[in-house]
Amino acid sequence: MTEHLTNASSLTTSGTGITVSGVSKRFRDNHILRSLDLDVEPGSFLCLLGPSGCGKTTLLRCISGLEHPDEGVIRIGDTTVVDTARRVQVSPERRGLGMVFQQYALWPHMTVADNIAYPLRKRRVPREQRTRKVTEIAEIVGLSATLHRPPRQLSGGQQQRVALARALVHEPPALLLDEPLSNVDATLRRQLRRELRDLHDRLGTTCILVTHDQAEAAGVADVIAVVQDGRIVQSGTPREILEHPATRFVAEFVGFDNFLEGRIENVEGQRGVVALSGAGGRVEVEIAPGAAAGDTVVVAARSDTLTIDRGSVDPGDGQVSATVSRVVPHGSGVEIELDTGPSTLTVREHLRPGTTPSPGEAVTVSLPRTARAVAS
Ligand SMILES: Nc1ncnc2c1ncn2[C@@H]1O[C@H](COP(=O)(O)OP(=O)(O)OP(=O)(O)O)[C@@H](O)[C@H]1O
Ligand SMILES: [Mg+2]
Structure with missing residues (x-):
């Protein structure tokens, strides 16, 4: 036309x-x-x-x-x-x-x-x-x-x-x-x-x-x-x-598929620090407008933006320790399901022979800069 x-x-x-x-x-x-x-x-x-x-x-x-x-x-x-x-x-x-x-x-x-x-x-x-x-x-x-x-x-x-x-x-x-x-x-x-x-x-x-x-x-x-x-x-x-979804509902609707519960510790402009529940550490993420220190939030991220480091069990800031529960082929790559204790995470990776972790393995998951804290 x-x-x-x-x-x-x-x-x-x-x-x-x-x-x-x-x-x-x-x-x-x-x-x-x-x-x-x-x-x-x-x-x-x-x-x-x-x-x-x-x-x-x-x-x-x-x-x-x-x-x-x-x-x-x-x-x-x-x-x-x-x-x-x-x-x-x-x-x-x-x-x-x-x-x-x-x-x-x-x-x-x-x-x-x-x-x-x-x-x-x-x-x-x-x-x-x-x-x-x-x-x-x-x-x-x-x-x-x-x-x-x-x-x-x-x-x-x-x-x-x-x-x-x-x-x-x-x-x-x-x-x-x-x-x-x-x-x-x-x-x-x-x-x-x-x-x-x-x-x-x-x-x-x-x-x-x-x-x-x-x-x-x-x-x-x-x-x-x-x-x-x-x-x-x-x-x-x-x-x-x-x-920049404002709530978990909007985030889920537009394809965010990983959610970690936590509490905002401080906010500086559009970013801030969230203390994750359970064994999770602290993550510096974008904070949805209107959220303030003390608020309970979820940190949302897309499964193709998370990365996994094998073997490391001492997470630094922006990282979460987890155990691999399942590895499933997904298109040309793999989908890895992880247990963090309080939450389940899904990570999508390209297939890298020899580097993909196995079920039961302890790993560290790094959150991307695009992860955001949204109303739960
Ligand atoms: N004339 C009607 N009488 C009674 N209930 C109705 C009527 N029209 C819509 N509803 C109800 O209102 C709700 C919203 O319906 P609506 O058709 O607006 O949804 P929608 O967002 O367009 O959904 P979909 O994506 O499935 O088209 C539904 O629960 C539907 O059953
Ligand atoms: Mg309709």
Whole structure:
């Protein structure tokens, strides 16, 4: 699709900001959204990242108007579309947001062109203008050759592009995407993800993409907002979220897989010293903002960043003594499970014949500088 993006087009949407303040939503006794706050900058690309059931779809449905929050305020640009205290609830049609779901929900009896034109027909856009806009958006998403076919004759990726074109054709102020890439294979998924980002950059539409795939989020987003139990628990650039998670939950979600309990002894700027529980020593690590001396924390590290020294049993600062419990082949390397007493650690190493420790052996594990102390 990228080659189409250079073509001149009249299709532009000035991306609109979205603000969600104190939004709560219950289904019977289930409190799904819990006074959730979210700020989406005009024209930005935000990913909502979180595990199944945390409320991502419910939040998108509240923003689009398909679901009514019990409490809270939602603004799209300068327009208040929800204000429960003032009984404001603007209809989905009048919010005019573009939406793409996991199920593309294309009309099987209509051609691709008619599917894409549907939002324009509903808005009573004259035929000539409709045809022009459909032609333009079809060219942008690379569907020009398929316009007169029924959707069933298209591949999964092409059908997804039809859904995207249909969501964009009326030039919405923002595009809401609910796991639109989860039905396609990994290669196509990567390609569509790139195309989605190109499309965003080309049209300037504000995008909110729901995913539970951290790599997908990191690959497209300006901002990642992590959802846990109906709240945004951390938001920031992909780098901030992937490298500087604030809590154990966020750290686990973005792939940190080693956690050592301890207590902060002192903090100096962004770093500090943590005394590890049990037989662990002291480690100098990055400290998540807001944490203070005396706090109980976990030191989080990724398994491919820890290193093992064989034989050494007298750990220095930044090191932990452990016993090897298991050595398992992992891809081209090995995964070594270690017992530190209070915790279990996993280290991934390249295979180095003759140097890989054996089960039962006492070793010393060194933590990387990127290890961080986060709220437990
Ligand atoms: N209409 C409804 N009636 C009752 N419960 C609902 C309704 N819609 C959602 N829920 C419940 O709300 C919770 C959150 O659902 P939601 O679909 O927002 O999660 P999600 O984060 O999108 O999950 P997933 O990643 O699996 O799509 C779930 O426990 C779900 O069963
Ligand atoms: Mg969902």
